[in-house]
Amino acid sequence: MSTQRGAMNLMKAQRLIRVCVIGAVGAVLAACAPSAPPTQSNAAGSSPSDTLTVATTTDVVNLNPLLGNSRTDDWVTDLMYPRLLTVSANGSKEPYLATKWGYSADGKTGFFDLRNDFTWSDGQKLTATDVAYTINTIKTQNPKGNVVSGFMSNLGKATAVSPTRVELQLNKPDSIVVPEIGFWMTVVPEHIFSKQAKIDDFANASDWVSAGPYRLSSIAKGQSYTLDRVEPYPMAPNGKPTLAKVVFKVYPDVNTEILALKKGDVDVIANALPPAQVKDLKATSGISVAEVPGLGFTHMTYNMKRKPMDNVLVRQALAHAVDYNSIRAVAVQGQAVTANNSPITDSLKEFADPTLKEYTFDPQKSKALLAQAGVSNLKLTMIYSLQDPVISAWSSMVKDSAAQAGITIDLKGMDRNTYLAKTVAGDYDIYAGSFAIMDEPVSNMALQYLPDGAINYSQVNDPQLTSLIEQAQSTIDKGKQKSLVQQAAGYVNKNMIDNIMYVQNLNVAYSSKWDGFITKPSELLSIIDPASLANIHQK
Numbered sequence: 440m441s442t443q444r445g446a447m448n449l450m451k452a453q454r455l456i457r458v459c460v461i462g463a464v465g466a467v468l469a470a471c472a473p474s475a476p477p478t479q480s481n482a483a484g485s486s487p488s489d490t491l492t493v494a495t496t497t498d499v500v501n502l503n504p505l506l507g508n509s510r511t512d513d514w515v516t517d518l519m520y521p522r523l524l525t526v527s528a529n530g531s532k533e534p535y536l537a538t539k540w541g542y543s544a545d546g547k548t549g550f551f552d553l554r555n556d557f558t559w560s561d562g563q564k565l566t567a568t569d570v571a572y573t574i575n576t577i578k579t580q581n582p583k584g585n586v587v588s589g590f591m592s593n594l595g596k597a598t599a600v601s602p603t604r605v606e607l608q609l610n611k612p613d614s615i616v617v618p619e620i621g622f623w624m625t626v627v628p629e630h631i632f633s634k635q636a637k638i639d640d641f642a643n644a645s646d647w648v649s650a651g652p653y654r655l656s657s658i659a660k661g662q663s664y665t666l667d668r669v670e671p672y673p674m675a676p677n678g679k680p681t682l683a684k685v686v687f688k689v690y691p692d693v694n695t696e697i698l699a700l701k702k703g704d705v706d707v708i709a710n711a712l713p714p715a716q717v718k719d720l721k722a723t724s725g726i727s728v729a730e731v732p733g734l735g736f737t738h739m740t741y742n743m744k745r746k747p748m749d750n751v752l753v754r755q756a757l758a759h760a761v762d763y764n765s766i767r768a769v770a771v772q773g774q775a776v777t778a779n780n781s782p783i784t785d786s787l788k789e790f791a792d793p794t795l796k797e798y799t800f801d802p803q804k805s806k807a808l809l810a811q812a813g814v815s816n817l818k819l820t821m822i823y824s825l826q827d828p829v830i831s832a833w834s835s836m837v838k839d840s841a842a843q844a845g846i847t848i849d850l851k852g853m854d855r856n857t858y859l860a861k862t863v864a865g866d867y868d869i870y871a872g873s874f875a876i877m878d879e880p881v882s883n884m885a886l887q888y889l890p891d892g893a894i895n896y897s898q899v900n901d902p903q904l905t906s907l908i909e910q911a912q913s914t915i916d917k918g919k920q921k922s923l924v925q926q927a928a929g930y931v932n933k934n935m936i937d938n939i940m941y942v943q944n945l946n947v948a949y950s951s952k953w954d955g956f957i958t959k960p961s962e963l964l965s966i967i968d969p970a971s972l973a974n975i976h977q978k
Contacts, residue, residue, distance in 0.1 A: 488977040489683035491953070493967060494696040494705040498661055498689050503643040504625040505573070505582045505632075510962065514709055515664055515687060516625060518969050519649035523551055523570065524621035525968070526878060528732045528960050530787040532618050535970075536565075540621055546612030546915045551621065553603045556673040559628050560649045567599035572629035574607070574620065582638045589893070590619040590882070614915050615882045622878060626650070652680040652973035663688045675973040681955075685972060700726060700948055707953075711945035711962050713828055714772035720948045731945040732960040734786050736778050737830065737873040739821070739837070739938040740897040745868055747814050754935035756808035757869075758798040760844040761837060765800075767941050770833035775941040782887060783880050783928040784942050786960070790880045792925040795932050805844035818847040821869035824858040829943070830871050837871075862896060870896045873943075876961045880924045881911045887937065888927075899936050954978045 495514065501507040504516040523537040532540075539552040557565035574597035581588045594616055595608035607616060628648050635641040647655045652675055653666035664687040671678035688705055690696045693713060699705045701723065711731065712720065721728045741748040741757055748754060758780065767775045778784045779795045809817060821837065823830045831852055838848045848869070853861070861867055874894075877883040885908055886892045890900040904927060911923035931937055947965050949956070957971035 487683070489681070490686065491682050491684070491707065491972065491975065492686045492688060492705045493707045493709050494690050494699055495687050495709045496690055496692055496696065499658075499664060501584070501642075502647070502655070503582075503638070503641050504627060505577065505638055506584050510710065511664075511687060511689075513963055514967055515655065515666070517651070518653040518666055518685065518972065519647060519651045519655060520625035520627055521557065521565075521650055521969070522622060522625055523553075524618070525970070526622060526734070526960060526964070528958070529789075530734055530878060530960065531789060532622060536570075536626060537621060540617050542612070542614075542617065542915045546614075547609050549607035549609060549617040551605045551617070553605070554673065555603050556671075557650050558671065559630075560647075560654050560669045561628075563628065563630055564602075565626070565628070565650045566602040567605045568602075569629045570605045570626050571597040571599040572633060573624060573626050574605070576632070576638055577624070580638050587620055587624045590615055590623070612913050612915055614912055614920060615879060615885070618879055619882050651969050653682070653685050661689055672973055674970050680973040681976045682972060697948070700950065703950070705950075707949040707967065708947060709965065709967055710947075711965075712948055714770075714774050714943075714946075717772065717774065717946045720946075725951050726948055727951045728946050728948050729956060729958055729966055731947055731958055731962070731965050732786065733775075733942045733944050734876045734878055734960045735874040736782075736784055736877065736939050736942050737775075738778075738871075738940055740870045741935070741938070742865060742868055742870070742896075742898050743936070744865060744898040747812065747817070748868065750812050750814070751934050752808045752812035753814055753817070754938075755798070756805040756812070756814075756844065757841070757846070758935045758938050759801045759805040759808065760841040760846055761798070761938070761940070762800040762840040763797055763940060765840075766833045766836055770829055770836060771941065771943055774946065775943040778939040778942050780932050780935070780939050781928045782877070782884055782931055782937055782939055783924060784877075784939065786942055787877075787880055790921055790924050790928075792928055795929060798935075800840065802840070802843040805846070809845070815845075816847075817845070818849070819868035820849045820851055821871055822851045822853065822858060822861055822867040823871040824855050825852045826855045827873065830873065834871065865898055872896070876963060880928075881908065881920065884908050884924070884927055884931075885912060888931065897936050901930075901934075901936070904930050904936070952977050 495511045497509045497511045499511050499515055500509040501512055504520045507516055521536045524532045525535045527533050537551040537553055542549050553567055559565055577585055577587050578591045578594055593610045593613040595610055597605055597607050600606050631648050649669050652672040654669045656667045657665045666685045668680045668683050672680050696708045700708055720726050741754050743749050777797045779797050781795045783790050785791045823834055825831055834850050838850055841848050886894045888899055888904055907923050907927040911920050914920050945962055953975055955975040956966040958966055959968045
């Protein structure tokens with residue numbers, strides 16, 4: 440798990456930042472994390488064939504999906520509240536609740552055509568009225584922490600024109616609105632949620648109504664969340680999800696999760712594995728590891744509001760001072776591929792530009808560029824989160840390779856809250872971080888590179904780049920949009936506005952006794968996507 444222009448909100452940006460807790464960091468965090476759940480007599484290794492136990496390292500923050508802001512929030516509520524669209528392994532949008540979507544010929548009306556076979560667990564039909572209500576509530580109330588409101592700056596209102604069709608009135612053509620609302624928004628039942636005058640005040644803490652494969656039935660805060668099967672669910676075999684129950688158990692860190700999986704106390708680890716653990720788990724009897732395609736990327740950005748990073752030659756010099764191959768081989772254990780220093784990576788095959796190439800690691804060229812820029816004795820500070828173990832692992836490699844080019848980098852690893860505060864304040868020379876899902880090229884670049892973009896960590900304000908992105912946003916012509924996106928990505932690459940270093944394919948582990956998982960890209964969907972958990976079974 441963004442927004443656009445003035446409407447982009449920081450909560451969306453923070454939700455995209457992928458944070459893992461492993462190794463030594465796990466020991467530090469354990470004091471403030473939930474204690475490990477007690478071992479149950481019905482351990483996963485001997486659990487009923489219709490119960491799946493899933494490990495997670497975070498508690499649920501909000502059960503109201505219009506407010507949720509933790510990974511576990513998403514995993515639990517996604518099993519109850521459907522999205523309009525899902526996403527394929529190559530980053531393209533696919534049907535879920537919606538069967539068709541798009542725009543009118545003039546681009547001023549968006550639409551979703553819906554399935555007619557979804558029903559809420561209390562017996563009421565899910566219709567276009569629920570979808571229109573959800574969209575309009577987000578638009579008018581802007582619920583705290585909601586990630587969708589930022590896509591709505593050009594949305595007037597949504598209208599249910601029939602039980603299976605929703606139309607979106609736009610103030611002007613905007614290619615972002617339909618796909619991003621479709622993917623990021625979960626649909627809630629109007630007949631339940633509309634009883635609340637202010638959606639921010641609705642905790643949705645009991646009496647849940649679901650249109651997904653499962654419905655939350657009980658909570659042990661800090662310990663577990665239990666969901667029961669819902670029938671009918673049209674995306675399950677014969678309308679009946681294969682599992683009777685899904686139980687999420689909360690553990691302090693990923694190391695404790697791995698021990699629980701090996702002992703048979705859980706069936707699946709929901710969060711991605713640290714790269715260093717993958718090889719061991721692949722060799723462990725009774726455990727399988729699934730590769731989850733990455734839809735995000737890891738990057739370093741150079742603060743262009745600070746001298747001398749406002750000089751393109753200096754930014755290019757910094758790019759040539761990074762040993763990308765060694766970072767991917769050592770710190771990411773070979774589980775990553777080049778991003779070709781482009782914000783539109785090969786994961787988004789429809790838009791990626793195959794002609795863009797990664798900067799070579801060349802300290803001598805870096806020195807020459809610095810000399811050409813009239814810069815010597817360059818000393819910079821790089822911030823990163825200690826809770827991201829992979830970046831922590833390669834930060835010293837960046838420092839060492841930069842030193843070969845005569846550049847001194849002072850590493851500042853810090854706790855997540857301090858890191859986020861410094862990020863918001865622009866208090867850094869170099870920012871190192873990663874994004875979990877960058878699913879729509881135009882939306883992504885609007886977030887990253889427009890002057891008031893919520894994740895514009897390079898602090899760029901470039902009229903030429905802004906024009907390319909805004910043109911791409913305002914057209915619904917796919918051919919024209921692709922050309923503009925590729926021009927913008929090439930501009931970012933050439934001018935080193937953002938050093939996109941690699942795309943990491945993630946790995947998740949599960950008990951080998953289970954079969955039938957459907958793998959979706961990103962940690963948000965992974966193998967615990969609703970369609971996956973509605974179809975799995977024991978071998």
